[in-house]
Amino acid sequence: MIENIISALFFLAGISLSLYSVFMRYVMGGSQSWATEIFTMMLVWAIFIGFSTALRDDKHVSIDILYDRVGPGMKKVCELVTLIFGIAFSLFFIWTGIDMVSTAYAQEIRTIDAGFPIWINYLIMPIAGVLLFIRFVEKAYRFFLKKEIPTEKEAGSEWQL
Template sequence: MKILDWIESAFSAVFFLAGIAISLYSVFMRYIMESSQSWATEIYTMLLVWAIFIGFSTALREDKHIAIDVLYDRFGPTMKRVSQVIILLIGIAFSIFIIWTGMDMVTTAYAQGIKTIDVGFPIWINYLIMPIAGTLLFIRFCEKAYRFFVMKEEVVSGGDAEWKQL
């Protein structure tokens, strides 16, 4: 899992920084040099979307996702465990849905041969982030389920959620 952690972080950072660099280049060229670079919008949008979608898995790994814990904080230990099981099941189902829907988008775009307007880049490559992100989320939810069920750990909510041994 440490290798996957490193790969996620590295790719997310590279895509994000490259997207920001191209965006700044585009702004510089448009407003300082008065020469619009239409290709830049397509490229930096794709890079930022990829960085964000990979970041979903990173956020789940580090428990940095949005949590509404108004009710959770009032639950007893049994209800907290039940809610965690429900959250894990919904997360795994959502991940499978993202993988399935993403693969449908990729295969449809590939079959239709759709390309981006300015660069002529195959759009199916842009859509490939959906099944990749879904797979990363699936892995992370399975990792959390393993820790919860096999290692008998429980998520303790309160600001930054942490795994805590029972």
């Protein structure tokens, strides 16, 4: 739920900033070049956080043509391979993200218009990698225990008073 709220806040703030920029450019006649950099950062953060929520809710795009035609044993093999690749990808994302952040921090790189430290933009990579890693480990745990992951609706009912 926290991921959903944070992602929505980044998205709404980014869209609001974009609307402000359009208003300033076309109605007031003054360009806000810094707004594009901040808007882009906010949308990237919203999307990268959304990766883990999409994985949690099984909303990622999938191609089921072959998967639907194989037997239950092969489906388990496919799921296991997917989990292994997902965990490996998450770890790669974390490692690469940390490298990008540390390089940008050491070189003190800043955005052109806003002068914003670019390492903060890059920080979403290791954060998203950690969130994806947690989701893949959760799926692996449930896979090996043969437990179904509750849907968003079922999980949400736990929080209702």
